[in-house]
Amino acid sequence: xxxxxxxxRHRRLLPWLVQGVAGLGLLVLTAAVVTNLVRNLSHAGMLxxxxxxxxxxxFDLGExxxxxxxxxxxxxxxxxxxxxTLRVVAAGLVxxxxxxxxxxxxxxxxxxxxxxxxxxxxxxxxxxxxxxxLLFWYFIVFLSLxxxxxxxQLPGLVLxxxxxYLIQPHLHLGQWQAHxxxxxxxxxxxxxLVIYSGAxxxxxxxGGIASVPQGQWEAARALGLKPPQILRTIVLPQALRVIVxxxxxQYISLAKNSSLALACGYSDLYSVAETSLNQTGRxxxxxxxxxxSYLLIDLLISALMNGLNAFVQIKER
Amino acid sequence: MGSCCGGIDLRFLRTTLTLGSAVLATLALxxxxxxxxxxxxxxxxxxxxxxxxxxxVNGKLPGFSFVDASGTYRGLDVDICRAVAAATLGNxxxxxxxxxxxxxxxxxxxxxxxxxLSRNTSYSLSREARGGNNLSFAPVVxxxxxxxxxxxxxxxxxxRDLQGKTxxxxxxxxxxxxxxxxxxxxxxxxxxxxxxxxxxxxxxYLQGRCAAISSDRSGLAAKRSxxxxxxxxxxxPALMSKEPLAPASSKADPAWADVLRWTIYxxxxxxxxxISRSTLDARLAExxxxxxxxxxxxxxxxxxxxxxxxxxxxxFVVQVIxxxxxxxxxxxxxxxMGSPIRLERGLNQPWSQGGLLVSPPFR
Numbered sequence: 001x002x003x004x005x006x007x008x009r010h011r012r013l014l015p016w017l018v019q020g021v022a023g024l025g026l027l028v029l030t031a032a033v034v035t036n037l038v039r040n041l042s043h044a045g046m047l048x049x050x051x052x053x054x055x056x057x058x059f060d061l062g063e064x065x066x067x068x069x070x071x072x073x074x075x076x077x078x079x080x081x082x083x084x085t086l087r088v089v090a091a092g093l094v095x096x097x098x099x100x101x102x103x104x105x106x107x108x109x110x111x112x113x114x115x116x117x118x119x120x121x122x123x124x125x126x127x128x129x130x131x132x133x134l135l136f137w138y139f140i141v142f143l144s145l146x147x148x149x150x151x152x153q154l155p156g157l158v159l160x161x162x163x164x165y166l167i168q169p170h171l172h173l174g175q176w177q178a179h180x181x182x183x184x185x186x187x188x189x190x191x192x193l194v195i196y197s198g199a200x201x202x203x204x205x206x207g208g209i210a211s212v213p214q215g216q217w218e219a220a221r222a223l224g225l226k227p228p229q230i231l232r233t234i235v236l237p238q239a240l241r242v243i244v245x246x247x248x249x250q251y252i253s254l255a256k257n258s259s260l261a262l263a264c265g266y267s268d269l270y271s272v273a274e275t276s277l278n279q280t281g282r283x284x285x286x287x288x289x290x291x292x293s294y295l296l297i298d299l300l301i302s303a304l305m306n307g308l309n310a311f312v313q314i315k316e317r
Numbered sequence: 318m319g320s321c322c323g324g325i326d327l328r329f330l331r332t333t334l335t336l337g338s339a340v341l342a343t344l345a346l347x348x349x350x351x352x353x354x355x356x357x358x359x360x361x362x363x364x365x366x367x368x369x370x371x372x373x374v375n376g377k378l379p380g381f382s383f384v385d386a387s388g389t390y391r392g393l394d395v396d397i398c399r400a401v402a403a404a405t406l407g408n409x410x411x412x413x414x415x416x417x418x419x420x421x422x423x424x425x426x427x428x429x430x431x432x433x434l435s436r437n438t439s440y441s442l443s444r445e446a447r448g449g450n451n452l453s454f455a456p457v458v459x460x461x462x463x464x465x466x467x468x469x470x471x472x473x474x475x476x477r478d479l480q481g482k483t484x485x486x487x488x489x490x491x492x493x494x495x496x497x498x499x500x501x502x503x504x505x506x507x508x509x510x511x512x513x514x515x516x517x518x519x520x521x522y523l524q525g526r527c528a529a530i531s532s533d534r535s536g537l538a539a540k541r542s543x544x545x546x547x548x549x550x551x552x553x554p555a556l557m558s559k560e561p562l563a564p565a566s567s568k569a570d571p572a573w574a575d576v577l578r579w580t581i582y583x584x585x586x587x588x589x590x591x592i593s594r595s596t597l598d599a600r601l602a603e604x605x606x607x608x609x610x611x612x613x614x615x616x617x618x619x620x621x622x623x624x625x626x627x628x629x630x631x632x633f634v635v636q637v638i639x640x641x642x643x644x645x646x647x648x649x650x651x652x653x654m655g656s657p658i659r660l661e662r663g664l665n666q667p668w669s670q671g672g673l674l675v676s677p678p679f680r
Binding site: 058059060061062063069070071139143144147161162173175184185262263265267271274275277278279280281283 | 507
């Protein structure tokens with residue numbers, strides 16, 4: 001019926017055309033940025049090179065999960081820093097989840113003192129910068145611990161200015177040693193991250209619980225369930241559907257916030273990378289490596305959380 | 318490319334139109350700047366047209382660069398900035414100080430954020446080489462060495478006593494590398510504790526987290542002067558490295574590096590010739606009156622065109638000495654025995670008195 005549709009109004013061609021042009025534009029832009037970068041870098045005599053990774057680092061690390069000394073190459077130093085980062089992130093995720101859940105649930109407590117304390121904690125922690133809190137934990141709390149000779153000793157646990165010693169602590173040449181040693185730099189960073197992220201997670205948990213309709217509580221009470229039972233079997237499973245996506249965000253920022261470790265002397269990935277950058281002058285390469293590592297950690301956390309999300313959502317009927 | 322510069326032009330135009338006085342200033346600068354700096358150094362032209370020198374400093378090291386009670390920057394490194402401002406702009410006050418930490422300093426220079434770095438930076442191969450940090454170093458303005466600061470009553474007398482102890486150090490500095498090197502050579506195991514800033518490292522040391530702190534000896538002495546009880550800490554006699562501290566600039570502009578180099582040589586040469594701030598006018602009059610004083614006349618720009626060869630004013634040496642005095646005066650004022658830092662001149666004396674400071678001839 002009538003004239004054929006002209007090509008620029010073709011329903012199937014047009015979207016392809018628009019996407020093609022947009023894609024081409026993006027490609028040209030990327031190419032321009034990359035060639036510009038390469039040209040300027042080569043002009044400045046700084047073309048990308050990765051040979052430095054194999055040369056000896058020449059610096060020592062405060063703590064390392066793998067054997068490391070100054071004669072080992074840069075890549076091993078960076079791996080060691082990455083492992084230190086992963087250690088504090090993993091511990092922080094667990095710790096902040098526990099703290100956050102406890103505080104989030106406490107804000108629904110019928111005990112007024114507990115409820116008010118939970119709200120005060122969130123208000124206080126959420127509204128001050130993390131860097132300040134880390135400096136507070138490190139310089140004011142942990143560095144004020146007694147020295148090795150006057151350590152706080154509990155059964156199976158010793159706490160002093162050089163660190164926390166767990167599992168069979170004993171004195172060796174005037175210094176504490178144990179099977180599990182955590183430096184106070186680790187402890188300060190861990191505490192700071194847990195307390196800080198815990199406040200945000202508490203709000204996510206509170207929001208999740210608040211999203212469960214009041215009727216669910218009332219129905220459960222009518223069936224004669226006790227408050228802890230209601231929480232465990234009725235409210236939390238439903239609240240999880242709201243909580244998990246919000247948690248993902250908090251976990252990711254916890255991983256990124258761990259790079260503030262340098263403020264309290266912990267040898268994390270960023271700290272090692274900064275030393276490497278200074279000694280090799282390979283700024284672009286080092287920054288690319290660090291960016292890539294944090295991206296990977298965050299993508300990994302996201303993937304796990306998406307899996308968990310699918311798991312809790314599947315029970316929806 | 319074209320679009321980027323067009324944008325800047327437009328903004329520039331708008332600013333000049335709004336500020337009538339700025340138009341006059343720009344015209345005045347435009348009239349004189351290109352003629353004597355074209356073909357010289359792009360950085361020098363940039364400093365001239367900006368009218369202010371951007372100097373990267375430490376900002377937290379008494380004696381070298383720090384803000385005093387009246388809110389002005391002082392110190393040996395700061396005086397180098399002032400000398401360069403006097404040489405290039407004829408006014409030592411026209412300096413904008415940028416405080417940089419060890420990690421930022423080279424990137425700030427490479428990106429052109431500062432014109433020069435005058436920030437207790439050690440001159441070394443990897444920092445100068447093209448495959449390394451690719452910097453251009455000016456003459457050494459302070460010969461230093463790495464040392465170790467320990468509490469007086471700790472019983473630590475030599476490096477060997479540090480076996481198994483924790484040592485604080487500032488991350489990203491050569492001291493981190495030297496510490497590892499010199500202790501490894503002696504077979505001493507230790508735990509390094511790294512902080513991003515000197516303030517954090519010293520705060521941690523004062524709180525007793527580490528048995529010792531390692532840095533340049535001048536820096537240790539300077540920081541110690543600001544401790545609550547300086548006498549309770551001592552610098553160990555052991556010298557762990559040589560640290561020649563020198564200002565640096567970007568390698569992209571060799572003519573600008575020449576300006577820095579000869580400004581500093583002028584400070585050395587002035588001390589050698591005994592031209593201080595107080596005797597400058599007398600020596601200048603002497604040079605003007607006596608045509609036989611050829612060396613002095615050339616040095617002070619009474620004859621010859623040394624200033625112009627560098628792209629500077631003919632009398633740039635006079636401007637520099639008037640601003641800061643010669644090197645000996647700078648040293649005495651900031652870190653010498655009369656200052657709170659109380660450092661001996663040691664190697665930092667003119668070559669004629671057994672030190673390492675020497676200027677090639679001004680000819």
